[in-house]
Amino acid sequence: MSATTLPASLATTPSPAKWLRFDPDRTVHLSVGKVEIGQGIMTALAQIAAEELDVPLDTIRLLAGDTDLAPDEGSTTSSLSIEVGGASLRLVGAEVRARMIARLAQRLNCAPADITVADGAFLRAGVPTGQDYWSVAPEVDLVRPADGATAPKPIAEYRLVGRSAPRRDLPAKISGAAFIQDLVRPDLLHARMLRQPFRGARLAALDEAAIRRAAGGELRILRHGNFVALLSANETVAHRAAAAAPTHAQWENVRRLTPAQQEAAWLVGQPSDDREIGDPGPAAAGTVVEARYSRPYIAHASIGPSCALAENRDGHLSVWSHTQGVYPLRAALARVLDRRPETISVHHAQGAGCYGHNGADDAALDAAVVATLVPDRCIRVQWRREEEFGFEPLGSAMAISLRAVLDPAGKPIDWTAEIWSGSHVQRPAMGGNLLGHEALPVPAPDPRPTDPSEAAGGGGTRNAIPHYAIAARRVLHHLVPGAPVRTSALRGLGAVANVFALESFMDELAARAGVDPVTYRLSLLDGRPRAAGVIARAATMAGWVRRGPGGDGHGWGIGFAQYKNRSAYAAVVAEVEVEREVRLRRVWCAADAGLVVNPDGMRNQLEGGILQAASFTLKEQITFGETGVSSLDWETYPILRFSEVPEEIACDLIDAPEERALGVGECTLGPTAAAIGNAVAHALGVRIRDMPFTRERIAAVLLG
Amino acid sequence: MRIDFTVNGTAAQVAVDPTTPLLDVLRNELDLKGARYGCGLEQCGACMVLVDNEPVFACGREVGTIAGRHVATVESLAGHPLHQAFLDEQAGQCGYCLAGILISAKALLDRTPSPTRAEVVAALDKHLCRCGTQYRIIRAVERAAALLAHGEVR
Ligand code: FES
Ligand code: FES
Numbered sequence: 001m002s003a004t005t006l007p008a009s010l011a012t013t014p015s016p017a018k019w020l021r022f023d024p025d026r027t028v029h030l031s032v033g034k035v036e037i038g039q040g041i042m043t044a045l046a047q048i049a050a051e052e053l054d055v056p057l058d059t060i061r062l063l064a065g066d067t068d069l070a071p072d073e074g075s076t077t078s079s080l081s082i083e084v085g086g087a088s089l090r091l092v093g094a095e096v097r098a099r100m101i102a103r104l105a106q107r108l109n110c111a112p113a114d115i116t117v118a119d120g121a122f123l124r125a126g127v128p129t130g131q132d133y134w135s136v137a138p139e140v141d142l143v144r145p146a147d148g149a150t151a152p153k154p155i156a157e158y159r160l161v162g163r164s165a166p167r168r169d170l171p172a173k174i175s176g177a178a179f180i181q182d183l184v185r186p187d188l189l190h191a192r193m194l195r196q197p198f199r200g201a202r203l204a205a206l207d208e209a210a211i212r213r214a215a216g217g218e219l220r221i222l223r224h225g226n227f228v229a230l231l232s233a234n235e236t237v238a239h240r241a242a243a244a245a246p247t248h249a250q251w252e253n254v255r256r257l258t259p260a261q262q263e264a265a266w267l268v269g270q271p272s273d274d275r276e277i278g279d280p281g282p283a284a285a286g287t288v289v290e291a292r293y294s295r296p297y298i299a300h301a302s303i304g305p306s307c308a309l310a311e312n313r314d315g316h317l318s319v320w321s322h323t324q325g326v327y328p329l330r331a332a333l334a335r336v337l338d339r340r341p342e343t344i345s346v347h348h349a350q351g352a353g354c355y356g357h358n359g360a361d362d363a364a365l366d367a368a369v370v371a372t373l374v375p376d377r378c379i380r381v382q383w384r385r386e387e388e389f390g391f392e393p394l395g396s397a398m399a400i401s402l403r404a405v406l407d408p409a410g411k412p413i414d415w416t417a418e419i420w421s422g423s424h425v426q427r428p429a430m431g432g433n434l435l436g437h438e439a440l441p442v443p444a445p446d447p448r449p450t451d452p453s454e455a456a457g458g459g460g461t462r463n464a465i466p467h468y469a470i471a472a473r474r475v476l477h478h479l480v481p482g483a484p485v486r487t488s489a490l491r492g493l494g495a496v497a498n499v500f501a502l503e504s505f506m507d508e509l510a511a512r513a514g515v516d517p518v519t520y521r522l523s524l525l526d527g528r529p530r531a532a533g534v535i536a537r538a539a540t541m542a543g544w545v546r547r548g549p550g551g552d553g554h555g556w557g558i559g560f561a562q563y564k565n566r567s568a569y570a571a572v573v574a575e576v577e578v579e580r581e582v583r584l585r586r587v588w589c590a591a592d593a594g595l596v597v598n599p600d601g602m603r604n605q606l607e608g609g610i611l612q613a614a615s616f617t618l619k620e621q622i623t624f625g626e627t628g629v630s631s632l633d634w635e636t637y638p639i640l641r642f643s644e645v646p647e648e649i650a651c652d653l654i655d656a657p658e659e660r661a662l663g664v665g666e667c668t669l670g671p672t673a674a675a676i677g678n679a680v681a682h683a684l685g686v687r688i689r690d691m692p693f694t695r696e697r698i699a700a701v702l703l704g
Numbered sequence: 705m706r707i708d709f710t711v712n713g714t715a716a717q718v719a720v721d722p723t724t725p726l727l728d729v730l731r732n733e734l735d736l737k738g739a740r741y742g743c744g745l746e747q748c749g750a751c752m753v754l755v756d757n758e759p760v761f762a763c764g765r766e767v768g769t770i771a772g773r774h775v776a777t778v779e780s781l782a783g784h785p786l787h788q789a790f791l792d793e794q795a796g797q798c799g800y801c802l803a804g805i806l807i808s809a810k811a812l813l814d815r816t817p818s819p820t821r822a823e824v825v826a827a828l829d830k831h832l833c834r835c836g837t838q839y840r841i842i843r844a845v846e847r848a849a850a851l852l853a854h855g856e857v858r
Pocket of ligand 1: 750
């Protein structure tokens with residue numbers, strides 16, 4: 001491997017010393033830039049490192065996400081942590097092992113090939129040398145950059161990677177303190193925010209006396225432009241103040257929303273940045289079929305609202321955050337606060353699952369701004385539930401029109417997806433703002449919504465191009481910069497709605513052709529064996545042959561995608577019963593993610609993706625009131641409950657050890673949404689093309 | 705105001721406004737971080753604790769009302785078969801919801817040592833899990849019941 005093809009993380013930080021060191025207590029201290037967001041990545045990375053070094057798994061200690069101490073691996077996004085972070089660690093481990101062996105071979109005057117490693121100890125021709133990593137390490141230069149030239153261990157020799165390893169972080173999480181919300185530091189001052197309703201709004205009046213009465217204790221009200229924080233040493237006091245504050249604040253220049261804007265259909269026809277990707281037109285001649293699909297705005301809706309700590313002491317700002325990327329956050333904070341990045345440290349601390357870009361980074365800025373104004377205290381910002389729903393960036397609504405030209409056999413020969421969507425990534429480094437910045441005396445400029453490039457997997461266009469063998473495939477993408485709410489990355493980005501649409505449409509086309517949906521798909525997957533493999537496996541697992549004619553309230557449906565058209569393959573079969581509402585009975589999934597690092601961890605991720613997608617598909621829609629989001633709690637934004645979980649979920653991993661290891665956090669979402677959509681259509685004999693499949697929507701369909 | 709109660713078998717005494725949520729008292733006065741803030745609205749279950757063996761939302765319960773009562777938090781479950789069962793099933797993703805769920809599961813198993821699946825689901829239905837770990841959690845509770853039945857209480 002040449003230096004130019006190093007995985008991104010290793011290219012940025014080529015010195016092995018920055019990744020690992022051997023500590024005197026016979027542990028290996030690993031520093032990584034990818035962070036735990038509930039996906040189990042720490043466990044998988046420990047397995048990879050232990051494997052390459054041949055040390056016991058329990059000798060690995062991990063430090064993740066720290067601008068002082070860990071490599072810069074950007075953000076933990078797009079299911080890339082295994083693919084990029086894991087690949088880097090593998091090369092680092094191989095390099096360190098080789099340098100250690102070379103040094104020892106020199107000392108023992110033997111060939112490096114004579115030396116092997118077992119449990120961290122070196123053997124020469126199978127005989128213990130009395131030396132191990134810890135004894136040799138002081139003589140080895142680990143600072144010199146790695147060039148990726150050392151061949152990693154052959155996969156056939158793996159003994160840790162490929163076996164299930166228990167999650168390292170789970171014991172703490174089931175017994176007590178484990179999260180950023182649980183951090184306690186000296187001089188703690190609790191902060192809650194009074195939020196500016198939307199950028200441009202001006203605080204005209206604030207009834208501070210009324211807020212103090214509601215607080216019922218010592219309270220400091222910090223106003224800085226339109227940025228307002230409520231501070232107290234007593235958390236209950238700060239919380240009560242914040243709960244009361246919105247009714248005692250008068251804002252001017254507040255943008256107004258209409259109910260129509262909460263629907264995806266509103267995006268169609270808005271001013272947009274347009275582009276065309278894929279095969280040029282004109283479309284081929286033949287029978288034309290068209291349909292329009294949609295999904296609404298969806299919340300990340302983390303179970304633990306965003307939290308951050310910050311302290312400004314002696315000119316240095318330390319921030320604790322559950323951000324997905326400590327270095328990008330530090331850069332953004334430096335810009336907003338007009339400080340040099342070196343004067344800021346960002347330390348990752350685990351939060352509840354975020355599933356993308358939620359309020360984590362915004363809370364970090366809130367804390368950093370307060371800490372800047374109130375130095376020498378540790379400022380702890382905790383967002384309220386209503387604040388999380390009201391102000392986190394949302395997954396964008398999308399409207400998708402699909403148009404296929406069919407050949408005489410009813411197979412598509414030309415495919416056009418026309419997409420209307422808000423941005424899918426508005427992180428600060430991509431044209432977005434940290435929320436509090438818009439309320440500061442010198443407010444942020446208006447955001448400049450963009451979308452990830454096609455090279456990065458696309459945003460609104462993600463998975464819009466079908467994986468199937470169709471002669472011409474194109475996408476017309478309308479990025480609507482004036483989406484009425486802030487939108488950014490939510491698990492799967494545009495892939496969830498695009499796969500829902502395209503796989504629903506595939507079923508509609510199969511039905512038109514009078515062909516079974518699985519057979520129809522397989523007939524379009526010539527030369528795509530991994531895709532065909534997962535579809536066939538999922539169908540077998542589900543006993544697809546039992547699928548009846550449908551229309552009797554009992555339905556089966558399938559959905560498939562290769563995530564980003566370049567990552568993991570997943571096929572999902574759903575079985576539903578539909579009476580007044582949709583009841584998801586069983587789900588089967590087959591996934592091919594190349595080399596599997598931690599099989600049980602991977603199944604856990606697949607199951608989580610399936611259930612979250614079921615929740616999106618069956619239940620979720622953000623609603624708007626006059627001045628902003630109006631679904632501000634779990635009653636107005638219901639998600640899947642225990643009583644709605646299917647009685648069986650089975651996930652099979654296709655064994656493909658010779659293929660690149662891929663992440664699976666996002667690959668099941670689109671296929672699950674589509675499988676449910678197709679199962680409901682099968683059950684009812686009528687197609688529903690708009691998410692979510694609520695009781696009201698089912699009723700509307702049943703009443704015709 | 706001074707309020708006396710028992711937490712995890714130990715006497716506790718706090719001097720706070722009696723309308724303070726029990727959740728804030730546990731977390732900030734007694735440094736027990738297992739019960740978590742999720743909504744403060746009695747809608748998610750992240751804050752669940754036992755008061756006299758009944759699961760209650762600590763976010764919505766004023767501490768003044770628990771004077772003289774027995775509170776149990778997830779910190780008291782060390783060694784309970786539920787712990788082993790959750791680890792055996794690897795029933796967790798981010799884990800934020802788990803402490804509250806373990807509490808409801810404990811209350812269920814105390815009352816109904818061999819619950820049916822429907823009983824497990826009913827006992828946990830007031831809890832939300834955004835990561836989609838419910839399927840594993842249900843299995844973990846069933847496994848804990850089986851461990852209990854086999855007398856494997858450590
Ligand atoms: S925090 Fe108490 S129910 Fe959500
Ligand atoms: S495991 Fe994350 S909310 Fe349940």
